Amino acid sequence: MNLVASILAERSLLDYMPADTKLVAAGTDRWRARCPLTNGDRLSFGIRRHPRGHFVFRCFSCGEHGTVIDLVSKLERISARQAIVRLAAGTERMSPEAELQRSYDHFRTAQGAFVLACDAPGCGATKELPDALAAAIAMASGTNWEVAPDGVGALCPRHA
Secondary structure (H helix, E strand, C coil): CCHHHHHHHHCCHHHHCCCCCCCEECCCCEEEECCCCCCCCCCCEEEEECCCCCEEEEECCCCCEECHHHHHHHHHCCCHHHHHHHHHHCCCCCCHHHHHHHHHHHHECCCCCEEEEECCCCCCCEEEECCHHHHHHHHHCCCCCEECCCCCCEECCCCC
């Protein structure tokens, strides 16, 4: 079984719905809710069991659909790859404040600057930045640096 298949088999989409989302039963292995992605005002978000056994969702208002991987990716505003890593590791969602502090701790140097250092084995590529915001912008924008599979470190353009 590959990684994605094992995630779909072991991680229920229902467990990753926001805590304030009220699910309304709509039949056997079917639920309706307000869309957690758009905070809609109708019960347009449907969840059902796929014939292969995992749960899938579809919002009939915004058109989004997918598996637990897609839901985590969209709710957390991270890439599907990062969602797979997070789900494979079984890590729970972190608050934005905790995630920011984790990034601060990882990137801060003794001099107070922030350094992106490639986490790929044997690669010594670094990029020094003046502050955490610059580090976050560098990883989120066109610099081609990406978040490492552990969700904290960085990968240079050569290893991204």
